[in-house]
Amino acid sequence: MTTLIVAELEKNQLKESVRQLIAASTPIPGEKHLLIMGHQLDKALAECQLLPHISKIIVADDASLSDESAEKMAEVVLSIAEQYSHILTPATAFGKNFLPRVAARLDVPQLSEVIQVKDAEHFSRPIYAGSLITDVKVTEKIIPMTIRISAFDAVQGRNANGATIEKLSMPTLPNISQRVSLNLHDSTRPQLDSAKVVVSGGRGLSSQENFHALLEPLADKLNAALGASRAAVDLGYAPNDYQVGQTGKIIAPNLYIAVGISGAIQHLAGMKNAKCIVAINKDPDAPIHQVSDYSLVGDLNEVIPELTSKL
Amino acid sequence: MKILVPVKRVLDYNIKPRAKADGSGVELTGLKMSMNPFDEIALEEAIRLKEKGIASEVVAVSCGQTSSQDTLRTALALGADRAILIEHDGEFEPLAVAKCLVKLIEQEQPKIVICGKQAIDDDANQTGQMLAALLNWSQATFASKVEVEEDRLLVTREIDGGLETLSVTLPSVVTTDLRLNDPRFATLPNIMKAKKKPLETIQANTLGIDLTPRVTILGVREPDPRSSGVRVDSVDSLIDKLKHEAKVIA
Ligand SMILES: Cc1cc2nc3c(=O)[nH]c(=O)nc-3n(C[C@H](O)[C@H](O)[C@H](O)COP(=O)(O)OP(=O)(O)OC[C@H]3O[C@@H](n4cnc5c(N)ncnc54)[C@H](O)[C@@H]3O)c2cc1C
Ligand SMILES: Nc1ncnc2c1ncn2[C@@H]1O[C@H](COP(=O)(O)O)[C@@H](O)[C@H]1O
Numbered sequence: 001m002t003t004l005i006v007a008e009l010e011k012n013q014l015k016e017s018v019r020q021l022i023a024a025s026t027p028i029p030g031e032k033h034l035l036i037m038g039h040q041l042d043k044a045l046a047e048c049q050l051l052p053h054i055s056k057i058i059v060a061d062d063a064s065l066s067d068e069s070a071e072k073m074a075e076v077v078l079s080i081a082e083q084y085s086h087i088l089t090p091a092t093a094f095g096k097n098f099l100p101r102v103a104a105r106l107d108v109p110q111l112s113e114v115i116q117v118k119d120a121e122h123f124s125r126p127i128y129a130g131s132l133i134t135d136v137k138v139t140e141k142i143i144p145m146t147i148r149i150s151a152f153d154a155v156q157g158r159n160a161n162g163a164t165i166e167k168l169s170m171p172t173l174p175n176i177s178q179r180v181s182l183n184l185h186d187s188t189r190p191q192l193d194s195a196k197v198v199v200s201g202g203r204g205l206s207s208q209e210n211f212h213a214l215l216e217p218l219a220d221k222l223n224a225a226l227g228a229s230r231a232a233v234d235l236g237y238a239p240n241d242y243q244v245g246q247t248g249k250i251i252a253p254n255l256y257i258a259v260g261i262s263g264a265i266q267h268l269a270g271m272k273n274a275k276c277i278v279a280i281n282k283d284p285d286a287p288i289h290q291v292s293d294y295s296l297v298g299d300l301n302e303v304i305p306e307l308t309s310k311l
Numbered sequence: 312m313k314i315l316v317p318v319k320r321v322l323d324y325n326i327k328p329r330a331k332a333d334g335s336g337v338e339l340t341g342l343k344m345s346m347n348p349f350d351e352i353a354l355e356e357a358i359r360l361k362e363k364g365i366a367s368e369v370v371a372v373s374c375g376q377t378s379s380q381d382t383l384r385t386a387l388a389l390g391a392d393r394a395i396l397i398e399h400d401g402e403f404e405p406l407a408v409a410k411c412l413v414k415l416i417e418q419e420q421p422k423i424v425i426c427g428k429q430a431i432d433d434d435a436n437q438t439g440q441m442l443a444a445l446l447n448w449s450q451a452t453f454a455s456k457v458e459v460e461e462d463r464l465l466v467t468r469e470i471d472g473g474l475e476t477l478s479v480t481l482p483s484v485v486t487t488d489l490r491l492n493d494p495r496f497a498t499l500p501n502i503m504k505a506k507k508k509p510l511e512t513i514q515a516n517t518l519g520i521d522l523t524p525r526v527t528i529l530g531v532r533e534p535d536p537r538s539s540g541v542r543v544d545s546v547d548s549l550i551d552k553l554k555h556e557a558k559v560i561a
Contacts, residue, residue, distance in 0.1 A: 070452070074444060093469070094471070096440075096452070101443065101444035104442075108525070109406050109526050127432065127433055128337065130534065132329075132531050132534070136527060136529060137527040137529055138526050174447075177450070177477055177478070177480070181475070184472040233490070241471055247428070247429065275559065276557040278553070289540075292540045293540040294541060294543050303546060307549070307550070
């Protein structure tokens with residue numbers, strides 16, 4: 001039994017989520033191999049060599065892979081997939097995009113958003129926006145799955161792992177999709193999906209100006225990432241990649257401060273596993289209070305400036 | 312050009328799902344079912360392309376039990392020209408749905424398939440990508456904007472750090488994100504008219520596909536509940552609790 005972990009990169013660097021993928025894979029017996037795909041991967045490769053538990057690193061380095069097209073990445077993974085019992089990738093826009101293509105071509109089902117790996121055949125995953133959990137058994141020759149990063153504690157340690165390095169001989173890649181442009185929101189803040197503290201705003205912020213004027217200083221004080229409800233994103237208060245929830249980011253920070261967010265189940269799906277939840281809402285009956293550790297009922301326009309100034 | 316829109320019948324998003332008492336599955340009896348919200352968006356996009364004269368025909372298809380006819384009638388009322396039910400009584404996994412859709416697409420020859428990005432019951436987020444792979448088509452997932460050019464689509468996608476724009480060769484599978492459009496509501500006259508539109512049924516077991524579920528569900532349960540928290544009456548007391556009780560800020 002050998003597991004393949006497909007790591008996500010960002011600007012040619014290894015994302016920290018690889019450590020949670022390794023953690024998720026530990027109950028599966030056998031070796032762990034790591035695949036990185038992209039172009040100019042020297043830096044990423046050096047980072048891979050410091051990861052624990054990895055016995056082999058496979059590098060797929062090709063200029064045409066720099067745009068992370070799903071069609072191409074799936075082809076790369078398929079060229080080695082038959083050697084593996086399990087294929088793991090993060091349940092992010094990256095992993096969700098290509099892994100189902102791999103599964104379909106291998107004629108095996110995929111497990112999405114796995115939150116627990118009990119052994120090589122038993123897994124748990126949320127359904128219905130996390131309102132329910134299902135425990136499943138799969139006995140396929142290859143099991144592709146996307147891993148919900150926030151459900152696993154990263155493996156620790158940085159040591160030369162002595163892994164063998166293999167340069168992948170590139171399969172023929174399809175050319176049916178091209179990236180035209182990429183607009184990433186540059187931010188000096190911690191990233192939403194890995195931040196220890198998140199300050200999130202909803203419709204209650206009432207305007208884009210207010211959203212930023214009130215929440216940015218608070219986030220600055222707490223060294224926090226900013227998040228938002230769907231309503232706040234739809235209304236243009238915040239960019240789309242701020243959305244927390246069933247169909248946005250699913251996160252588990254140490255502290256989540258929900259400001260002017262009612263707590264619809266689709267929103268709770270994205271943050272209810274935070275270690276400490278604070279709700280600031282003027283409605284004492286808002287459902288957000290039911291999942292909060294600390295609820296402050298009040299007008300956010302008064303509470304937030306006071307909180308920011310007193311921190 | 313013809314557009315195919317797969318629509319799934321799911322528990323209405325306003326209803327809180329519960330596990331069956333014996334933990335064998337999700338309790339659905341007697342509860343309100345609706346079209347998967349992402350599929351409403353997919354259908355809306357297809358209808359708008361028809362209204363702009365870009366699409367010639369919009370065909371809605373659903374894989375499921377006889378009851379999925381309701382969802383297809385809704386699709387017809389919203390503006391689909393025809394509907395097809397691929398009927399099967401048992402569990403329908405994403406891979407099996409994708410395989411049924413492949414058979415249908417071989418017959419119908421659409422240029423574009425617009426799926427939802429995920430069904431809000433299984434939260435799988437797989438079917439569109441699987442379908443594209445089986446057909447060897449391009450894909451553009453999590454779309455927030457779609458423009459049709461002669462033999463390509465320009466699609467803006469919502470990804471983790473922001474937005475990406477792709478140019479994909481047709482035929483293609485698009486999956487919709489929430490901000491692609493605001494779906495319309497069905498009007499009463501259109502609901503009446505929909506009753507006369509064609510709705511065909513194909514028995515899934517005539518398609519030569521093995522529909523046996525391959526993921527065994529051992530149980531469905533509720534997650535551990537959060538212990539209910541406390542009300543704090545002032546900002547000072549909140550800061551005090553965060554510092555000394557929860558110890559999440561310094
Ligand atoms: C398929 C689907 C997927 C979805 N996915 C997501 C998702 O991923 N993420 C998500 O967030 N939502 C999602 N939603 C939407 C979700 O159902 C809710 O509509 C949304 O979360 C509501 O956002 P909100 O809490 O900001 O707004 P509202 O529900 O309008 O709540 C605003 C809150 O602000 C409070 N407020 C107003 N003024 C003040 C003030 N001055 N001071 C203090 N409090 C104030 C109000 O009391 C209220 O509780 C999805 C919906 C669907 C159908
Ligand atoms: N049973 C089904 N019938 C029709 N379309 C489906 C079905 N299941 C999934 N789909 C389509 O595939 C999308 C993604 O579903 P899923 O992969 O299950 O999350 C949905 O939004 C639908 O467009």
